[in-house]
């Protein structure tokens with residue numbers, strides 16, 4: 111990839127830095143008030159795919175003043191054991207948020223495990239009740255990658271109301287929540303997937319094109335409307351002929367950047383913003399937990415005075 115100095119690149123770094131600066135200020139204030147935020151990252155087995163993600167989470171959490179603890183579990187852990195561990199974390203007042211890094215081994219039912227995380231500690235926005243909130247237009251704690259992708263579209267300055275948007279990929283963690291977030295913002299949303307008859311015909315109509323499939327170079331220049339914004343969510347490891355490996359997205363960036371007005375690079379696009387949103391979600395979760403503490407314990411003085 112050439113140096114990212116072309117202004118068509120919609121870079122994640124500045125957007126992430128702005129969010130992290132806001133989080134840092136909020137985390138510092140909360141810490142002074144006795145509520146230091148803390149994230150716990152759960153991995154099951156040896157998952158090379160999440161190494162980069164976890165490394166970035168730790169680095170940015172430290173930068174933002176959020177404690178970060180990794181809890182690695184062996185691959186042969188049972189679903190029951192994992193659920194019990196999560197219940198322990200739910201009940202631990204020192205823990206603000208719990209992240210279950212994907213993938214988990216096949217014998218662990220990811221949906222049930224995601225639902226075991228208390229909604230107040232669900233910083234990934236993946237609990238059924240969290241997903242439900244975005245259907246009800248309550249958007250302050252949404253799945254991180256989806257929220258990051260929409261944040262990048264907003265950074266273009268385009269008005270989302272009535273915008274023709276096409277989302278390629280409809281997974282629960284990325285594509286579907288993107289569609290719901292955009293609908294809430296007033297966009298006209300088309301969702302494509304592997305059964306879509308003419309992906310190109312749909313994609314070409316988009317003023318903003320979101321791609322979350324996991325297939326390198328799926329989107330070529332002739333599938334993109336001139337002047338569109340292209341948000342490339344794919345993170346795919348590709349091995350080069352010399353044996354070295356690199357990360358590429360789902361979009362053929364070299365050709366598409368000649369057609370699009372904005373394109374997110376990979377790496378350096380959605381990824382860093384995803385990490386920043388995770389930290390922002392942690393502060394949203396902390397504030398909700400503090401509201402519960404206040405409602406539960408904050409009235410002691412009034413109660414005593416009334417006696």
Ligand SMILES: NC(=O)C1=CN([C@@H]2O[C@H](COP(=O)(O)OP(=O)(O)OC[C@H]3O[C@@H](n4cnc5c(N)ncnc54)[C@H](OP(=O)(O)O)[C@@H]3O)[C@@H](O)[C@H]2O)C=CC1
Pocket residue numbers: 255278279280281282283284285302303304305306309322323324325343344345346380381384
């Ligand atoms: N930047 C970040 O923070 C993150 C990036 N990612 C990356 O995003 C990508 C997608 O991840 P994820 O959503 O979890 O992946 P999934 O494999 O869960 O979903 C892929 C989606 O793409 C659809 N699809 C498959 N083939 C085609 C095709 N030829 N045309 C149109 N749609 C197709 C699938 O449809 P169907 O179900 O109908 O087959 C499915 O909805 C991956 O590269 C992943 O690494 C993921 C999470 C975070």
Ligand SMILES: Nc1nc(=O)c2c([nH]1)NC[C@@H]1CN(c3ccc(C(=O)N[C@@H](CCC(=O)O)C(=O)O)cc3)C=[N+]21
Pocket residue numbers: 159160162163166209210211212213234254255345357376377378379380381382384385
């Ligand atoms: N429960 C769960 N939620 C996820 O969101 C999730 C997951 N599990 N498992 C793995 C995938 C992948 N993913 C990444 C996010 C950011 C970067 C990231 O920060 N990338 C940087 C750095 C890349 C590099 O240094 O090579 C970039 O794109 O610029 C990478 C990968 C989140 N995922």
